[in-house]
Amino acid sequence: VKRYLVLAEGHSADAHHGKTMRGFVRYAPHQTVAILDSERAGELHDGIPIVGRVAEALCFNPTTALVGVAPTGGVLPPVWRDLLKACISNGLDVEAGMHTFLADDPELAEAARRHGVELHDLRRPPEGLGVPTGENLQHGATVVHTVGSDCAIGKKTMALELHLAAKRRGLASVFVPTGQTGIAISGWGIAVDAVVADFVAGAAERLVVEGASMGDLLWVEGQGSLVHPYYSAVTLGLYHGALPHLLVLCHKAGETHIEELPEHPIPPLAGLVELYERAALPVRPARVACVALNTMNLDEDAARRAVADAEAETGLVADDPVRFGADRLVDAVLARLPARAAVEAS
């Protein structure tokens, strides 16, 4: 059984850069025994102790350290090297989702060898990727894909919440991880943003085919946004490789531009619905089934107003599944399932 120390130095209170930590703590089946962030040492996060140094975490008997921050572009900040060396020298395996692979770092690899621990790069692409084979049109599962207005707004969280709600109804539901946090949580998947660009769609196809072997209602975690100036390539390749039947449009209520990029506006919700439907491949004209809002920055009254406004603007069911429960969104998805791909209770 793995027991995790989640490394979130400087970012444990940060919804964007700490999103790996937050998602892992909330959804992973493994226990997080401590979080490391020297800026919050002594506090608790969701009941989990926050420590300031690796040595202080050892009394909780962790087996594995997870790098729980997601710096833009994926490069490991130099200050992290000492943290990782401390984990390794104390016998912890290390899991990380950087674009820079820990196992390819001579110093860290040598330290891991010396201390008999494993370095696991969650973002390392599997062998043998290529372009799609057409299997994404042949499996029997229904594919639902969370897409959105920006990065780090909850596309993974929405997919997980809807998946868990569907599972509670007895449906053969599968969460399909496409990024490092989803992989850390679920123990399988491909980080499609780390794949050679020509093979993003092929990687997405492989994921839905694998997911279809596990169940018949797939929730494919979205990446980036079609209007994100950095990551739209990943977004479209994942969309076209996964070939979803239905989309769940995710948005962080109140945001009007891409985070930290004020010159890049986010279109209105109705425009995003139209854009995502327009961008579908003709062979599989996906439709937006509902709108999943992240209202974490709003008080409850404002959150309810945001939900009502989103419904009025789009004509679709909207809700915040974390705050108000996922059932209305799951109902909206099930009501729009393609007839030829009806989902059976398992």
Added chain:
Amino acid sequence: VKRYLVLAEGHSADAHHGKTMRGFVRYAPHQTVAILDSERAGELHDGIPIVGRVAEALCFNPTTALVGVAPTGGVLPPVWRDLLKACISNGLDVEAGMHTFLADDPELAEAARRHGVELHDLRRPPEGLGVPTGENLQHGATVVHTVGSDCAIGKKTMALELHLAAKRRGLASVFVPTGQTGIAISGWGIAVDAVVADFVAGAAERLVVEGASMGDLLWVEGQGSLVHPYYSAVTLGLYHGALPHLLVLCHKAGETHIEELPEHPIPPLAGLVELYERAALPVRPARVACVALNTMNLDEDAARRAVADAEAETGLVADDPVRFGADRLVDAVLARLPARAAVEAS
């Protein structure tokens, strides 16, 4: 001075898989002294002798062999290994644009070392790529981008023809190469399809910034298509990273589905115009300036009808710049230049 032997075994007559050969022979400043294709040994291609074996090419004194085929997915067919070994053992440098890098192949690398020749992988990404920095909004050049309905229909050729026509008018025009053939032709560039998916837009930005240091009217070679089920990720990342002011929509006249994928229809031209304009980032709402048609499969009457039909359907100037000259298309682009980015004669 480099003298090229272009290796096109089995594909010298094939417009799709032989597109590297055809583009290089037509547009590169270096001389192609022979083409290798055992199926056409003894014939001529554009006046260049076709040979059946490497030994038969040596009398033309080549210095460099170029892999002139583009297999789907970029993997080197096994039969090519013997060809490359023959080139190396006869003292030729080798340039190749596969996803599989020749220099990483132990047998070929050792042979190259032994014979003192260089292996140059045109698709190998440069060091230090990342996400865009915003420089793509700050340079002073006008960016025109060729986009299209499919792969291998002439997006590179159209960009080169329009660039050459603009240069003949004395404009400070630059062709911006984004794929292996463009790089082989021009001696610079990045193969954006071989970059880690998260960094496609960053690579595209780097290319337009470098292009803007060479001139003020940039023709950015397009890749793939927004409706191509394999390569749309590359297409959108390149588009959003290059942030073009204007688009040239390229299409192979008469084609109604993606090549070799009959279940994937190509939308009508007017739909493609609307799709590409819709997919622009809000910060730079690119417009289609004209339609560049590839009419190579039509006779002259049919080609003229196809041009007239495209103009009627889209309301834009259309032409086949290879067959009928590029001037009408260049005029259409220049007439729609953004006022703040007027291009000066150099």
